[in-house]
Amino acid sequence: MPASASTIGRYIVETLAANGIDTAFGIPGVHNIELYRGLEGAQLRHVLARHEQGAGFAADGYARATGRCAAAFVISGPGVTNVLTAVAQAYSDSVPLLVIASAPLRASLGQAWGVLHELRDQRALAGQVFGYAGGVRDPAELPGELRKAFAVLRAPRPRPAYVEIPLDLLGAATTLQAERFAPPPPPAAPPGAALEQARAWLREAQRPMLVLGGGARPAGAAARTLAEALDGFIVTTVAAKGCVPESHPAQLGASLQFRPIQELISDADVVVAAGTELSETELFSTTRLALRGRLIRIDVDPAKLDDHYAAALRIGADAATTLGALAAELPRRQGWRSEIGDAAQQRARVEAGFDAATRARHAALQALRAALPADGAVFSDMTQIAYLGNYAFPAERPGLWHHPAGYGTLGYALPAALGAKVGQPERPLLALAGDFGVQFTLGELMTAVELDLTLPLVVWNNEALGQIRDDMQAAGIAPIGVHGRNPDFVALAAACGAAATRVHSPAQLRDAVRAALGRAGPTLVEAVAADFRPA
Ligand SMILES: Cc1ncc(C[n+]2csc(CCOP(=O)(O)OP(=O)(O)O)c2C)c(N)n1
Numbered sequence: 001m002p003a004s005a006s007t008i009g010r011y012i013v014e015t016l017a018a019n020g021i022d023t024a025f026g027i028p029g030v031h032n033i034e035l036y037r038g039l040e041g042a043q044l045r046h047v048l049a050r051h052e053q054g055a056g057f058a059a060d061g062y063a064r065a066t067g068r069c070a071a072a073f074v075i076s077g078p079g080v081t082n083v084l085t086a087v088a089q090a091y092s093d094s095v096p097l098l099v100i101a102s103a104p105l106r107a108s109l110g111q112a113w114g115v116l117h118e119l120r121d122q123r124a125l126a127g128q129v130f131g132y133a134g135g136v137r138d139p140a141e142l143p144g145e146l147r148k149a150f151a152v153l154r155a156p157r158p159r160p161a162y163v164e165i166p167l168d169l170l171g172a173a174t175t176l177q178a179e180r181f182a183p184p185p186p187p188a189a190p191p192g193a194a195l196e197q198a199r200a201w202l203r204e205a206q207r208p209m210l211v212l213g214g215g216a217r218p219a220g221a222a223a224r225t226l227a228e229a230l231d232g233f234i235v236t237t238v239a240a241k242g243c244v245p246e247s248h249p250a251q252l253g254a255s256l257q258f259r260p261i262q263e264l265i266s267d268a269d270v271v272v273a274a275g276t277e278l279s280e281t282e283l284f285s286t287t288r289l290a291l292r293g294r295l296i297r298i299d300v301d302p303a304k305l306d307d308h309y310a311a312a313l314r315i316g317a318d319a320a321t322t323l324g325a326l327a328a329e330l331p332r333r334q335g336w337r338s339e340i341g342d343a344a345q346q347r348a349r350v351e352a353g354f355d356a357a358t359r360a361r362h363a364a365l366q367a368l369r370a371a372l373p374a375d376g377a378v379f380s381d382m383t384q385i386a387y388l389g390n391y392a393f394p395a396e397r398p399g400l401w402h403h404p405a406g407y408g409t410l411g412y413a414l415p416a417a418l419g420a421k422v423g424q425p426e427r428p429l430l431a432l433a434g435d436f437g438v439q440f441t442l443g444e445l446m447t448a449v450e451l452d453l454t455l456p457l458v459v460w461n462n463e464a465l466g467q468i469r470d471d472m473q474a475a476g477i478a479p480i481g482v483h484g485r486n487p488d489f490v491a492l493a494a495a496c497g498a499a500a501t502r503v504h505s506p507a508q509l510r511d512a513v514r515a516a517l518g519r520a521g522p523t524l525v526e527a528v529a530a531d532f533r534p535a
Pocket residue numbers: 382383384385408409410433434435436437438460462464465466467468
């Protein structure tokens with residue numbers, strides 16, 4: 001077929017490009033090669049991943065860094081099942097990414113013929129994990145399916161979306177023309193009566209507390225004004241980290257995991273929870289906050305106005321607009337912050353509980369902060385240093401610290417950082433993973449080498465599945481399955497064509513990361529945790 005002929009595959013690529021998608025992370029296979037026909041001339045860059053899970057995480061990191069959606073191209077069957085873990089991660093953190101998958105021949109679907117890459121019901125499987133899972137059996141359905149997928153990607157609370165196309169359709173000729181789908185309507189304005197009620201409660205409140213989640217990331221300025229007027233406190237989830245500068249006297253940071261802060265929230269007489277599901281993933285040692293005050297929930301997602309935390313007042317609107325409207329009409333007055341001490345004092349209470357191992361991790365996090373310029377960002381994995389970093393990595397603005405908070409997936413950091421770097425080549429970024437978690441997706445180091453990405457990969461090596469070892473110890477369980485053998489990380493990275501170094505102190509870590517940020521290509525920096533001392 002001449003390259004100029006239009007096929008379903010080309011129509012899809014052109015539709016993605018027309019709707020602002022400029023990057024697809026993927027792995028081609030015999031089922032989806034028609035998606036690649038003519039790709040060399042399209043407005044869409046393809047990045048070859050080493051595993052579909054890596055492609056999914058990369059698309060997630062791309063979206064978190066840039067605020068724009070990327071695609072993942074995967075084959076039927078194993079390509080789909082491999083990407084699902086990354087999709088579940090993106091779903092739980094409300095991150096958009098678009099998966100375009102092939103499916104086997106239409107005639108074979110649901111027939112159990114045992115065709116290549118067969119799943120019993122691939123689309124139904126995807127439907128359990130994506131925000132929208134569409135599929136076409138007739139080309140005429142394709143524009144509608146893509147439109148529905150983009151509506152989910154662009155929704156006020158975005159989710160990942162999926163469209164599958166059987167392989168016998170992908171290469172078929174078509175007259176369909178790529179179109180730009182209209183953006184979704186803006187969310188509804190907060191109702192006046194609800195705003196009045198909220199103001200009345202806030203005017204009376206002695207101990208007001210704002211809890212800001214990912215949906216309130218753009219609401220930092222309004223939240224700050226409101227907290228100042230009320231003399232109250234702000235706590236954020238990890239997704240909202242830094243949306244109000246963490247040095248602000250009202251800002252307790254992403255500290256929901258700590259008992260003194262949970263108690264402070266219990267003591268509050270009004271809690272304004274904006275753009276957050278108050279998830280147990282933030283709380284670590286408990287599954288539920290004990291709220292005694294009035295709870296006002298603000299969310300664009302109606303399901304989050306009233307779940308296992310029943311709200312006294314539900315405002316189904318955007319956090320920035322609502323907090324802005326509340327802040328505009330509240331007079332400044334004295335509240336509990338002046339009485340019990342500002343955020344610095346509350347943080348000191350939290351940090352007084354840190355043991356020596358935690359303080360050593362703290363020193364390493366300070367070194368990472370010192371090595372990065374002000375806009376430098378971290379993509380972290382499920383590792384002890386990152387659980388602390390969720391709180392302790394200083395963030396004066398949003399978007400500096402990314403973590404697989406909602407689904408808690410090992411192997412996130414490296415591919416997500418890689419995807420972010422593809423989206424923002426000028427932005428200084430690093431990946432931070434544990435010695436075990438990094439091995440889940442270490443194959444993506446080759447992707448970073450191939451793309452010559454300036455990307456430090458810091459491996460916090462405590463020679464263990466450290467958190468699980470500590471949990472077993474605390475539970476009186478013998479430490480089985482928590483001391484896997486590690487590779488020589490430095491030699492392994494060198495064999496991949498990356499630079500690599502081993503460090504033993506915060507100062508060495510800082511200098512190694514600085515050097516890594518100054519060279520082309522990735523650098524693995526192995527931090528020997530046992531040698532790190534408290535500051
Ligand atoms: C995909 C997946 N499998 C298993 C787990 C459970 N898990 C959470 S942390 C962890 C240990 C990670 O070890 P490492 O990366 O070395 O980090 P450390 O706790 O030692 O800092 C495990 C197995 C998980 N979160 N995700």
